[in-house]
Amino acid sequence: MKKVILMLLLFVSTGSIVAQENNKNNEIDSLVEAALLRKGYKPSKTQFMIRGYGHAGIESVKTNGETASSFNGGTFAPIFLFKHSDRLMFETELEFQISGGSLDVGFEYADIIYVLNKNMTIRAGKFLLPFGTFMERLHPSWINRFTTKPLGFGHDGITPGSGVGVELRGAFNIGSSILNYSIYNTNGPGLKTPDGEEPIEAGMLTFDNLKDNNNSRAFGGRIGILPFADSSTEIGASYYTTAKVGDRGSIYENLWANLYAFDFSFVKQIPSLSGIVDVKAQYNNSKVDNIIYEIEEEPGIFEDLDFDNESKSYYMQISYRPSMSQNNFINKLEFVGRYSKLETPVGAGFQTNKKEYSIGLNYWISWRSLIKFNYQNITGTGGHDIIGRFKQEGVYFHWAIGF
Amino acid sequence: MKTYKIFGATVIVFSAVLALTIGSCSAEQTAAYKNRSGAQLWGENCIRCHNTPSPASYNDTDWETISLHMKVRANLTDDQAGKIFEFIKSAN
Numbered sequence: 001m002k003k004v005i006l007m008l009l010l011f012v013s014t015g016s017i018v019a020q021e022n023n024k025n026n027e028i029d030s031l032v033e034a035a036l037l038r039k040g041y042k043p044s045k046t047q048f049m050i051r052g053y054g055h056a057g058i059e060s061v062k063t064n065g066e067t068a069s070s071f072n073g074g075t076f077a078p079i080f081l082f083k084h085s086d087r088l089m090f091e092t093e094l095e096f097q098i099s100g101g102s103l104d105v106g107f108e109y110a111d112i113i114y115v116l117n118k119n120m121t122i123r124a125g126k127f128l129l130p131f132g133t134f135m136e137r138l139h140p141s142w143i144n145r146f147t148t149k150p151l152g153f154g155h156d157g158i159t160p161g162s163g164v165g166v167e168l169r170g171a172f173n174i175g176s177s178i179l180n181y182s183i184y185n186t187n188g189p190g191l192k193t194p195d196g197e198e199p200i201e202a203g204m205l206t207f208d209n210l211k212d213n214n215n216s217r218a219f220g221g222r223i224g225i226l227p228f229a230d231s232s233t234e235i236g237a238s239y240y241t242t243a244k245v246g247d248r249g250s251i252y253e254n255l256w257a258n259l260y261a262f263d264f265s266f267v268k269q270i271p272s273l274s275g276i277v278d279v280k281a282q283y284n285n286s287k288v289d290n291i292i293y294e295i296e297e298e299p300g301i302f303e304d305l306d307f308d309n310e311s312k313s314y315y316m317q318i319s320y321r322p323s324m325s326q327n328n329f330i331n332k333l334e335f336v337g338r339y340s341k342l343e344t345p346v347g348a349g350f351q352t353n354k355k356e357y358s359i360g361l362n363y364w365i366s367w368r369s370l371i372k373f374n375y376q377n378i379t380g381t382g383g384h385d386i387i388g389r390f391k392q393e394g395v396y397f398h399w400a401i402g403f
Numbered sequence: 404m405k406t407y408k409i410f411g412a413t414v415i416v417f418s419a420v421l422a423l424t425i426g427s428c429s430a431e432q433t434a435a436y437k438n439r440s441g442a443q444l445w446g447e448n449c450i451r452c453h454n455t456p457s458p459a460s461y462n463d464t465d466w467e468t469i470s471l472h473m474k475v476r477a478n479l480t481d482d483q484a485g486k487i488f489e490f491i492k493s494a495n
Contacts, residue, residue, distance in 0.1 A: 043463075043464040043467075047464060047465075047467065047468045048468075049465055049468045049469070051469075051472075081468050081469075081472050083467065083468040083471055086467075086471070089468075089471050089472065089475075091472060113471070113475050115471075115475075118480075118481035119480075119481070121474075121475050123475070136476075137452045137476070137477070138452060142453070143452055143453045169475065169478060170478070171478045171479060171480045171483075172480060173433075173436065173480055173482070175432050175433045175436070176432040176433055176435060176436035178480060178483075180478035181478075182478070224478065229432065229435055229436040229439070230447050231444075231447045231448050231451065232447065234451065265451060267450050267451050269446075269450075276450065278450075364454070366457075367453075367454040367455065367456055367457055367460075368453070368454065368456070368460075402453070
């Protein structure tokens with residue numbers, strides 16, 4: 001009997017030990033499984049991401065009585081971000097666009113970023129210049145409320161869009177205000193001359209200088225102040241200067257250029273207006289040292305172009321989105337208006353005096369995708385390949401998406 | 404003459420901004436700013452250029468990459484960027 005009881009006790013205790021072992025093994029298995037699972041999803045310190053934007057649409061533009069209507073499709077601007085650590089990153093943006101029936105490829109920027117400390121970051125490479133705010137922050141099609149840029153920006157514009165060089169930038173608090181800054185040194189602009197590809201535009205600055213043409217760098221910078229704690233308002237001032245703009249060895253080499261800009265931004269959700277009010281403005285001024293440009297109008301016939309080489313442009317834009325409306329259709333609408341003006345030197349081959357009025361109605365499908373329906377009216381004189389009066393009316397219907 | 408006018412206008416505008424900035428240095432104003440939450444800063448700063456992004460649009464790893472990109476592009480302070488992206492990661 002004792003033996004039976006002993007056997008039973010042994011059996012029960014052994015079973016208990018085996019059960020405990022099984023439980024332990026299960027526990028270990030689940031821990032290992034969880035660890036492996038975690039390991040599988042653990043992000044590496046090197047991170048790579050593709051973001052960007054694109055748009056497609058249709059537009060009808062009547063220029064000096066001649067109408068051109070076309071689908072505008074396939075613009076694709078990928079942004080590649082390589083984050084190597086919490087301080088080091090490489091960023092680049094390309095732009096593929098169908099223009100005039102062929103594919104244009106643009107190299108917007110490619111720069112290395114290193115965070116030196118919490119108030120200062122260094123960038124080197126080709127980067128968007130903080131000359132005002134439009135080209136650096138607002139030009140992507142999913143951010144720009146219009147399908148076009150204001151006068152004075154982009155092709156034949158008077159403002160620098162990007163540059164090759166090095167930049168220090170950062171921001172810090174002063175009480176409840178914020179001050180941000182940027183200073184940079186780049187290859188600087190070039191100058192269109194009578195012996196160049198577009199002699200009629202002699203005296204116009206070009207900002208696509210991937211290689212310095214005269215060993216004279218451009219210095220520039222921007223200071224922005226956000227005086228209120230809610231960051232609703234920002235006022236900025238930018239400066240860009242270079243001692244030489246012409247090609248080395250040419251008679252234009254020692255011409256200098258000074259540019260400055262002021263920008264303003266106010267964005268706030270105002271409950272009494274049931275929506276978001278967004279006001280943007282920028283004033284640009286460009287002054288290039290004067291010289292007489294001798295243009296060959298016809299073989300053997302020359303004309304001297306003697307003008308004060310100062311250009312200016314500005315734009316003002318206001319938009320309102322009834323974002324607080326209870327109606328799910330209305331709160332995605334946005335009403336927008338813009339006025340811009342461009343004046344280039346009187347007497348220059350590229351003499352221009354134009355003004356633009358635009359209105360638009362946008363519909364936000366999501367926070368990063370919108371349909372734009374714009375009407376634009378530009379009147380004035382001059383412009384690219386235009387002599388005399390210029391009148392353009394355009395209706396644009398675009399769909400833009402950021403990703 | 405024109406240069407003087409532009410210079411004068413610039414001085415006036417920046418003096419006004421400077422006065423506002425100095426006014427913002429009071430202890431209450433500074434505390435009011437420092438107490439702003441990540442959600443508030445997210446709502447106030449992203450919208451300066453584009454709509455406020457949905458936190459669910461990206462995962463935490465992607466947000467870390469975007470946070471460095473946007474901190475530099477938008478000239479956010481270290482404090483702003485930290486609070487905004489902590490909020491986004493907690494809300495996605």
